Amino acid sequence: MSSPSGDREKVVSKIPVALQLDLKIRAAQHGIDIQHAVEAGIEAWLGLGSNLAPIDTSGAKSFSTFLPPGQWDRFRGDCASRGVSIIQGLAQSVQMWLETNPAPTVVRPEHPKRVVVCNQKGGVGKTAITAGTGEALAEDSNQLHPVRISKHFAAALSEDDTDSPLDYEDLPGLGLRVLLVDFDPQCHLTKQLGQDPLPLEGDSLTKHMAGESKGQLRDLIVPIEDPRFGDRLHLLPACTDAFLLDVKLSGVRAREAALERALSAVEDEYDAILIDCPPSLGLSMDAAAYYGRRRPGEAPGNSGVLVVVQAEDSSADAYGLLTSQIEDLRNDMHLELDYLGIVVNHYDARRGYIATSSLESWMDIKDPRVVGVIGDLKEQKEAVRVKQPLLAYSPRCDQSVGMRALAREIS
Structure with missing residues (x-):
């Protein structure tokens, strides 16, 4: 009929x-x-x-x-x-x-995308954004996954004062090979993904950066096993010896390039490398920012700094300190260091004027612009409790679809 x-x-x-x-x-x-x-x-x-x-x-x-x-x-x-x-x-x-019309192959970038996730203020959710974005980049390209911008982000971007969410759109996963680097001595990323921190007496990223390595860096990397990621999502676990990193880097020649030297051994194996930075403005942050700089021949915006904030005043103060450090690095070392954008995390409009007015203030910043607003919902906390990736634990929750939108904004 x-x-x-x-x-x-x-x-x-x-x-x-x-x-x-x-x-x-x-x-x-x-x-x-x-x-x-x-x-x-x-x-x-x-x-x-x-x-x-x-x-x-x-x-x-x-x-x-x-x-x-x-x-x-x-x-x-x-x-x-x-x-x-x-x-x-x-x-x-x-x-x-x-x-x-066979399935198209995943396009591999000429330069691995290097995303430095940072803010010197703790508690803004850098780890959750690092993990969620990396998971979204690694999802199976032969499966469809729900993607949309959260309703708060959509409303903030819209000229109409509407609270209605955008519809879900089922899109193929991005299928990239992703390395998550836990660069924080508190080891939150490592623990949240169900892995153990590296032992103090063994090898670590800190030792590789300080020239004290005992083996190959790739031997420290572990897979995050879930069918939706295949063998595309890996983690370089942290070690608590990273608390000593700034002290160790103070005696290292060309210390700003220490992270790049350490990761260069595995870069060719990945399409995207995300660095979960500690809440610090020390030498370790200098090394992370240097790693995210634009390299010769690399397109603007392929790599750079992703700043995670919250919709409240103390995040604005911390943001000012971070951007000042980045500007100093740009000027002192003549770096082409791009901002990939701002992510407003833990957003909840029910918190009233402070949250909504703060979000408006972040949205008013046009360079760098807001590339994601992630709600403060229970699924992320539950995923952390059970030590599972958010996109595997609750793939259709609002936070997951927001992470996919964020991954596409910066990819």
Whole structure:
């Protein structure tokens, strides 16, 4: 059956559920509507000189789409003349389109994206943003994941004073190879992801930066195991010896490049490296900022500093101190150090005027601009309690979809 709808007509039939899912994912991967994919598949099927091998259509479920006027009638006539059922012909058409439009490969960046997540104020949620953004970058590109900007961010960006959230959009994962670096001696990132801090008597990132390493840095890296990340999400755990890092760096030659020297051994294995910085303005922060600088031939905005703040006054004070240090580094060392943006974390409009007016103040900063607003919701706290990645623990919660939006803003 069919019914008119604009310049296309609605058609209803059946195809196997697995084929429907493959079609939905593949169309999203190629950035086209399902109706255009089906249209192309039917047109290719109509042009065949002979019948294809039958497809198992047992358990086929209802499927509807919109096709150009007349195409469905031609298709049904061709099915009848070939002795093929409409369900079988449609399944073959969809399968033809899938075979001639394979899943695109993930584009690997020429330079690994280096994201320095920082703020010298503790408690703003740098660790949660580092983990969530890295998880979103690493999600399976052959699966669809819900993405949208949180309603608070949407309302703040909108010229209309609306509180309605944007609709979810199911998009393929970004499929990048990601390394999360726990650069904080408190080891929060390490513990939140269910890993143990490195032992004091063993090797560590601090020892590699200080020239005291005992082995290969890659031997310290551990995978974050979950099917949605495949083998694409890894962690370099922290060690409490990082409390001594500033002291050790004071005696290291070209100390600002110490982090880069340490990570250079593994850089080629990753598409994105995220540094969870300590709440500090010391030498370790200098090394992290230097690592995030724009390298020769690297596009502006590929790497840089991602500043995490909260919608309250003390975050603004800390932000001023951090940006002053970054400007000093830029000037003293002639660095091209880009801001990737500001993330307003733990936002809750129910906290009233202080929260809403503070968010407006952050939004008024146009350079760097706000690239994400993440709500203060229970799922993140629960994920930390059970030591699981947020996007694996609650993949459809508001914080998860916000993390995916943030990852796309900076990728």
